[in-house]
Amino acid sequence: MPDQNAPARATVFTTRQLLLTASGEVDATIAAEIGTLADHNLGPEIDILVVDLTAVTALDDRAAAALINLADHLRAAGLPTEFRAPATTHPALAEAAAQGRLRMSFRD
Numbered sequence: 001m002p003d004q005n006a007p008a009r010a011t012v013f014t015t016r017q018l019l020l021t022a023s024g025e026v027d028a029t030i031a032a033e034i035g036t037l038a039d040h041n042l043g044p045e046i047d048i049l050v051v052d053l054t055a056v057t058a059l060d061d062r063a064a065a066a067l068i069n070l071a072d073h074l075r076a077a078g079l080p081t082e083f084r085a086p087a088t089t090h091p092a093l094a095e096a097a098a099q100g101r102l103r104m105s106f107r108d
Contacts, residue, residue: 018046023055028062035070042079049074053085054107064092071102 018041020034038049051067053059059067071081082103083093097104 016045016047017050018042018048019050019052021052021055023057025058025060026053026056026063027060028066031063031066031070035066038070038074042074046079049079049081051081051083053083053089056085056089059090059093061090061092064090068092068096068101071096075101 018038020037022030022034034051042049051070067083071083074081080103082105083097084105084107085093087094087106093102093104094106096102
């Protein structure tokens, strides 16, 4: 039986995010820029990288592959990556999410 006179305890965990956003048409050059921004801004104070693609109007195949490779690289390094995008952004992102390679939140 728990001690009724014991002090209450609470532990609060916070997630420290690095949020990178892209909009418009995203090609391999812009995807590489996202990777560079991630490399330059990630550090021990970041718990998760969030890539917000909700304002992207087009994402080409090479860009999708580059973003998935970034997610694979960061997952292997122990840093989760979450993508936020419309469901129609690119089928490769949905496939990678179904395979468990990245976390994906679809927003419409």
